[in-house]
Amino acid sequence: MPMGRTERPARTDTLHMGESVIDVIIAGAGPTGLMLACELRLHGVRVVVLEKETEPTRVVRALGLHVRSIEVMDQRGLLDRFLAHGRQYPVGGFFAGIPKPSPGRLDTAHAYVLGIPQPVTDRLLAERAAELGAEIRRGCEVTGLEQDEDGVTVELAGGTRLRSRYAVGCDGGRSTVRKLLGVGFPGEPAGVETLLGEMEATEDPAVIAAVVADVRRTQLRFGVGPVEEGVYRVVVPAEGLAEDRTVPPTLEEVRERLRAVAGTDFGVHSPRWLSRFGDATRQAERYRTGRVLLAGDAAHIHPPVGGQGLNLGIQDAFNLGWKLAAEVGGWAPDGLLDSYHAERHPVAADVLDNTRAQMVLMSTEPGPRSVRRLVSELMDFEEVNRHLTEKITAISVRYDFGGGHGLLGRRLRDIGLKRGRLYGLMHGGRGLLLDQTGRLSAEGWTDRVDHVADVSEELEAPAVLLRPDGHVAWAGEDQAELLDHLPRWFGPATAG
Numbered sequence: 141m142p143m144g145r146t147e148r149p150a151r152t153d154t155l156h157m158g159e160s161v162i163d164v165i166i167a168g169a170g171p172t173g174l175m176l177a178c179e180l181r182l183h184g185v186r187v188v189v190l191e192k193e194t195e196p197t198r199v200v201r202a203l204g205l206h207v208r209s210i211e212v213m214d215q216r217g218l219l220d221r222f223l224a225h226g227r228q229y230p231v232g233g234f235f236a237g238i239p240k241p242s243p244g245r246l247d248t249a250h251a252y253v254l255g256i257p258q259p260v261t262d263r264l265l266a267e268r269a270a271e272l273g274a275e276i277r278r279g280c281e282v283t284g285l286e287q288d289e290d291g292v293t294v295e296l297a298g299g300t301r302l303r304s305r306y307a308v309g310c311d312g313g314r315s316t317v318r319k320l321l322g323v324g325f326p327g328e329p330a331g332v333e334t335l336l337g338e339m340e341a342t343e344d345p346a347v348i349a350a351v352v353a354d355v356r357r358t359q360l361r362f363g364v365g366p367v368e369e370g371v372y373r374v375v376v377p378a379e380g381l382a383e384d385r386t387v388p389p390t391l392e393e394v395r396e397r398l399r400a401v402a403g404t405d406f407g408v409h410s411p412r413w414l415s416r417f418g419d420a421t422r423q424a425e426r427y428r429t430g431r432v433l434l435a436g437d438a439a440h441i442h443p444p445v446g447g448q449g450l451n452l453g454i455q456d457a458f459n460l461g462w463k464l465a466a467e468v469g470g471w472a473p474d475g476l477l478d479s480y481h482a483e484r485h486p487v488a489a490d491v492l493d494n495t496r497a498q499m500v501l502m503s504t505e506p507g508p509r510s511v512r513r514l515v516s517e518l519m520d521f522e523e524v525n526r527h528l529t530e531k532i533t534a535i536s537v538r539y540d541f542g543g544g545h546g547l548l549g550r551r552l553r554d555i556g557l558k559r560g561r562l563y564g565l566m567h568g569g570r571g572l573l574l575d576q577t578g579r580l581s582a583e584g585w586t587d588r589v590d591h592v593a594d595v596s597e598e599l600e601a602p603a604v605l606l607r608p609d610g611h612v613a614w615a616g617e618d619q620a621e622l623l624d625h626l627p628r629w630f631g632p633a634t635a636g
Contacts, residue, residue: 161186162186162188162302162304163180163186163305163306163468164188164307164308164464164468165187165188165189165294165307165308166188166189166190166308166310167190167307167308167309167315167316167317168190168309168311168312168436169189169191169196169262169276169278170312170437171258171265171436171450171453172435172437172453172454172457173191173308173310173435173457174189174262174265174269174276175212175454175458175461176308176457176461176464177189177269177272178216178265178268178272178274178461179457179458179460179461179462179569180274180464180468181274182216182272182461182465182568182569183461183462183469183569184465184469185464185468185469187269187273187274187275188274188275188302188304189277190280190281190296190302191276191277191278191279192279192281192282192297192311193278193279194278194279195278196259196263196266197259197262198413199258199415200257200258200259200338200373200413201258201415201417201444201450202258202261202444202450203255203258203447204226204229204255204447205222205226205254205256205451205454206231206447206448206533206534207231207246207248207250207252207534207535208451208455208537208551209450209451209454209455209534210222210250210252210254211250211553211554211563211610212458214249214250215554215563215566216566216567216569217567218268221264221268222254222256222264223254225256225260225264226255226256227254227256228252228254229253230252230253231243231246231251231253231529232525234446234447234529234532234533235446235494235498235519235528235529235531235532236360236445236497236498236501236502236512237445238501238512238515238516238519240516240520240525241525242529243522243525244522246529246530247535247553248535248553258450280300281296281316282295282296283295283296283297283316284320285317285320285432287431287432290305291304291305291306292304292307292432305431306431306432306433307432308432308433308434308460308464309432309433309434309438310435310436310457312437313422313437313438313441314386315434315437317432317438318424318438321429323424323425323426325423325425326422327420327421327422327441328420328421328422329418329420330381330418330420331419332361332377332378332381333378333380333416333418333419334375334376334378335375335389335393335394335397335414335415335416336374336417337373337389337394337413337415338367338371338373338374338411338413339371339372339374339391339394339408339409339410339414340370340372340408340409340410341364341370341372341408342406342407343406343407345366347406348372348406351364351402351403351404352365352402355401355402359401359504360502361375362376364406371412372406372408374394374408376397376401377397377401378393378397378416379400382416385417385418388413388415388416389414390414391409391414394411395408419442419443420441421441421442421443421492422441423440423485423488424439426481426485427480427481427484427485428477428480433460433464433477433480435456435457435460436453436456436457437453439456439484439488440452440488440491440492442491442496443498443499445495445499446495446498447532448491448494448495448532452488452491452534455484455534456484458609459480459484460480460484461569461608462569462607463476463477463479464480465569466630471588471630471631471632473627473628473630473631473632482540490531494531501515535551535553537550537551538550539611544614545601545614545615545616546600547600547601547604547612548612548615550611551609551611551612552604552606552611555596555598556596556597557592557594557595557596559594562574562596565590565592566606569608570588570589570590571585571588571590571606571629572589572590572592572605573590573603573606573622574592574594574596574599574603575591575592575593576593576594576595576596576599576602577593577602580617581619582622582626583633584633584634585626585633585634587634589605602615603616603617603622605625605629613625
């Protein structure tokens with residue numbers, strides 16, 4: 141057995157004669173890997189999550205969940221857990237930090253951003269994964285990977301080898317899994333670097349707030365905000381690029397940069413943690429190589445502007461989980477697992493584009509600042525503001541399912557039904573036929589698709605077939621059409 145601390149679930153997979161009964165090995169116990177473990181366990185897939193660090197990180201890289209990720213948690217019955225630890229904020233002002241009000245008429249029942257530190261998100265997802273029966277093994281670093289037509293062999297530091305049917309690299313921007321696969325990671329290297337940390341400060345809070353407001357009129361990569369009484373989250377541009385970004389800055393380096401940018405170091409001391417990040421923008425050439433897949437930062441990295449990174453990874457996992465479970469379960473139709481790359485690669489490419497644009501708009505140079513003023517004027521138009529907000533919050537994502545009804549390929553927001561709400565029907569991660577006609581049937585697929593006859597004043601279709609991730613796979617009222625679409629997403633009907 142590998143060395144390291146293990147978080148034991150209700151049921152633990154065992155090893156015997158050098159071979160495991162593991163269906164999926166996930167490398168990385170960040171939000172992407174943990175969300176994927178939760179999704180797989182809903183379908184009974186035997187999952188082991190390997191994490192090289194012995195303890196969860198204290199570093200707060202991400203600060204919250206955007207609308208689509210909030211919907212994801214609601215769809216799985218987890219939202220109350222997150223609401224209990226977070227704080228709701230308006231969705232306005234996230235694009236390039238341009239201060240605008242929240243646009244009206246967003247297509248969601250959750251028109252807010254949930255402020256919640258990443259370590260709390262990680263903890264809540266880890267608790268849920270363990271509840272569902274996933275095993276999380278900490279202190280287990282992946283160092284080797286081989287695959288054949290039957291499965292994947294993963295080697296850990298120390299020589300332990302584990303065997304699984306599939307593996308997924310959710311191990312961050314410096315992904316070992318991606319490197320072992322030889323998957324290209326083209327894009328642009330970091331051009332600027334930012335220092336980040338939490339620390340105490342002796343300066344008067346009113347003075348800190350006034351200085352920050354003054355500096356941020358021109359330097360938007362700067363901030364000193366309260367975390368709790370006397371403790372602040374500090375973000376400040378670095379002087380150059382570090383040779384090794386994995387090495388955190390010193391407190392003195394942070395002080396020097398604060399004095400250079402703000403004219404004062406605010407008396408910062410006693411850091412809880414310090415880190416640095418760059419603005420590199422890269423995307424994996426492919427998300428699947430045989431039986432091994434990539435998700436989250438292992439598949440794409442970009443500047444953190446707009447707060448999209450953690451959310452993009454959670455949504456990768458939400459797309460991949462049910463498809464990989466179908467493959468393991470033997471009912472996946474041809475091409476279903478490949479649709480993960482086909483659907484999610486363009487989504488990440490769009491995020492990379494919008495973060496590149498935001499970084500330009502946050503520049504202190506005269507040309508970009510002129511463009512920023514123009515974009516700010518355009519955002520005074522409600523439709524422009526809404527378009528950019530929906531892009532940042534990921535509720536405008538539409539997968540290409542071909543022609544058809546206007547809802548096709550879109551995720552369906554939580555809508556009210558005569559007997560409850562839509563998302564309350566999706567906690568189990570199954571497909572859903574929501575039938576307002578009461579005349580349709582999903583016979584032959586009832587082991588994979590729930591059929592609910594109910595009505596809603598908010599649904600502009602007689603009936604919809606929803607995938608487990610909530611995207612509309614079909615809309616209409618013709619039984620023959622429905623029977624054409626069910627096998628495309630849920631495989632062949634079962635006999636009898």
